[in-house]
Amino acid sequence: MSISRNIAEAMERGSWIRRMFEEGIKLKALHGADNVFDFSLGNPDLPPPPEFQKVLEEEAAKDTPLIHCYMPNAGFPQTRQALADEYTKDTGIPFSQNQVIMTSGAGGAMNVVLKSILEPGDEVLVLAPFFVEYGFYITNHGGEMVVVQTDEHFMPDLALIEQHVTSRTRAIIINSPNNPTGVMYPEETLGDLAELLQNLSVSRGRTLYLISDEPYRQLVYGDRVYPSPFRFYDETIVVTSNSKDLSLAGERIGHIAISPKCAAHDQLSAACTFSNRVLGFVNANALMQRVVARLVGIHVDMSIYERRRNLISNGLRDMGFEFEEPQGAFYLFPKSPIKDDREFASFMNKYRVIIVPGSGFFRPGHFRISYAVPDITIERSLEHFAKAARELGLS
Ligand SMILES: Cc1ncc(COP(=O)(O)O)c(C=O)c1O
Incomplete structure (x- = not known):
């Protein structure tokens, strides 16, 4: 063949x-x-949003030397700091630019994270129904996908999750608001899930990461507010993008945010920066990094x-x-x-x-x-x- x-x-x-x-x-x-x-x-x-065109034109008109060159693999410091400030405001946890890595969309971000944390044969729990690319991303990096069904309202079934956790389980992926169901996990659900993951990490003697895939977090209806899992679980890694909230799916811009409360946040950040490079992304799109830095919170x-x-x-x-x-x-x-x-x-x-x-x-x-x-x-x-x-x- x-x-x-x-x-x-x-x-x-x-x-x-x-x-x-x-x-x-x-x-x-x-x-x-x-x-x-x-x-x-x-x-x-x-x-x-209309702000995008304006900012894009302003950034494209700049002729500052080296702005189209390579930058540190994690991205432009000012973009990462702008996002870190937003996480700090949203969660009350002090993020710095060290915990933000710019990526090629949420898909790129997920691959970078999985490459950085998985040992061969490590299991990753995914909650069905789910964005089907997760399976490919997990096997890309030597992991094994373990599918756990959600309940009849598409909420995590904690007892079922616990049953599927083994000594090989490295992470669980959640996605809220969810593709394909449109449901969003309330605070209480995140709190209960965090407690379970915390207990399982202690009893197994191995950290269970929560990877929260959040490209839809700004797309919520009515006066609902998206509750960030960072507030509930220390070992949380967020992957997200501006594909949906700014309608920039083809521009391939996203990022990883690592909780500063993660025990190994410095190592994780260094590993993700390295993986971004060696997966061949090198760094996220330079122009888009400069643009989204000025559009934080806009959707x-x-x-x-x-x-x-x-x-x-x-x-x-x-x-x-x-x-x-x-x-x-x-x-x-x-x-x-x-x-x-x-x-x-x-x-x-x-x-x-x-x-x-x-x-x-x-x-x-x-x-x-x-x-x-x-x-x-x-x-x-x-x-x-x-x-x-x-x-x-x-x-
Ligand atoms: C749940 C979910 N995660 C990740 C992605 C990938 O998004 P991106 O375009 O940012 O790579 C999508 C795209 O549809 C998605 O629905």
């Missing part, structure tokens, strides 16, 4: 999102793009995502679909009306609606809708969902 067997197998397992997206392309060729309702991709379609217009959430969730609820109301991000994860969610996804193609089966997120019996699509797509799709619901006898 001319390519690695592992990669060939991974490609074969592939991603349901990609498969459904490709199905969408076929349907669009047949029926025209306007007549296909594609909810498969989590690609933020809102423009970046896309959430009223648009909120309006879309209301459109899709009110519409589907009235037809008899069941789901948790999203509190953040831009995903809805209803129960599949047909037991086999993959069969339901094919069934919906008949109505020219593209959704992703829950099996693609390790939670069969559900399906994901990404409502990062124009309002008109949602509005026009509703009659197609309604026909499907009638055919299936939903009330």
